[in-house]
Amino acid sequence: MAPLVRIASAKQPGDVEALARLLVDAVDGGASVSFMAPLSLERAEAFWTSCLADPATVVVVAEDAGEVVGTVTLHLVQIENQPHRGEIAKVLVLRSARRRGIATTLMRAVEAEAVARGRTLLVLDTVSDSDADRLYRRLGWIPVGSIPNYALFPDGRPCPTTVFYRDLS
Numbered sequence: 001m002a003p004l005v006r007i008a009s010a011k012q013p014g015d016v017e018a019l020a021r022l023l024v025d026a027v028d029g030g031a032s033v034s035f036m037a038p039l040s041l042e043r044a045e046a047f048w049t050s051c052l053a054d055p056a057t058v059v060v061v062a063e064d065a066g067e068v069v070g071t072v073t074l075h076l077v078q079i080e081n082q083p084h085r086g087e088i089a090k091v092l093v094l095r096s097a098r099r100r101g102i103a104t105t106l107m108r109a110v111e112a113e114a115v116a117r118g119r120t121l122l123v124l125d126t127v128s129d130s131d132a133d134r135l136y137r138r139l140g141w142i143p144v145g146s147i148p149n150y151a152l153f154p155d156g157r158p159c160p161t162t163v164f165y166r167d168l169s
Ligand SMILES: CC(C)(COP(=O)(O)OP(=O)(O)OC[C@H]1O[C@@H](n2cnc3c(N)ncnc32)[C@H](O)[C@@H]1OP(=O)(O)O)[C@@H](O)C(=O)NCCC(=O)NCCS
Pocket: 026, 031, 032, 033, 089, 090, 091, 092, 093, 094, 097, 098, 099, 100, 101, 102, 103, 104, 105, 125, 126, 127, 130, 131, 132, 134, 135, 138
C-alpha cells in the first residue's frame, strides 16, 4: 500500500522524535547527512525542533501503518532575487523500509509542494554514485557535476558530492 504523506508539525505529538529516529538510523547506517557518528537522539531532536520552528522550512513525512518511515525537507530560499528557488535536504527512509518506493513517493510529493508554493527551481546535493544519486537521476533530476571530498561520511572518510537541479516550471 502507498505510504501516507503529510507535512510534519511541531504541534503533532511524536513528529520530532520520529524524525530524530530517522536521522539517527541514517547516520548509524553510514549515510552522509550533515552529522558525524555517533549521533544522539537528543541532538537529532534539537535539530528537528529548530527545523519545524522555521517558517521557511517544510518537512514532509511518509507514514506506513502509523509509523513515520521517511522524510524530505524543502527549504524555501529566502534570498530576494531567488523567490522561485527551493533546496531539498534530508531525504531519509528507515533502513527497514527501503527499496519499497517510499523515497520516490516523498520526492514526488515534495516537488508538488514546492510548485504549490511557487518554487519551480529545486537544487540538492548528495554523495556521488550512492543510492540517493541513482534515485534522483531516475526521477529526472539533472546532475550538474561532482565535487571531490565535499563532505565526510559519519566515520570521517571523505566523500564526493554531486549537485543536482530540477526545473519544474
Ligand atoms: C536514498 C534513500 C532515501 C532511498 O530511499 P528508498 O525508499 O529506498 O528509495 P526507493 O524505494 O524509492 O528506491 C530505491 C530502490 O528501490 C527500488 N524499488 C522501489 N520500489 C520498489 C519495490 N516496490 N520493489 C522493489 N524495488 C523497489 C527502486 O527502483 C530503487 O532501485 P535502485 O536503487 O536499484 O535504483 C535511502 O536509501 C536512504 O535513506 N539513504 C540514506 C540517507 C541518504 O543518503 N539520503 C540522501 C541524502 S541527500
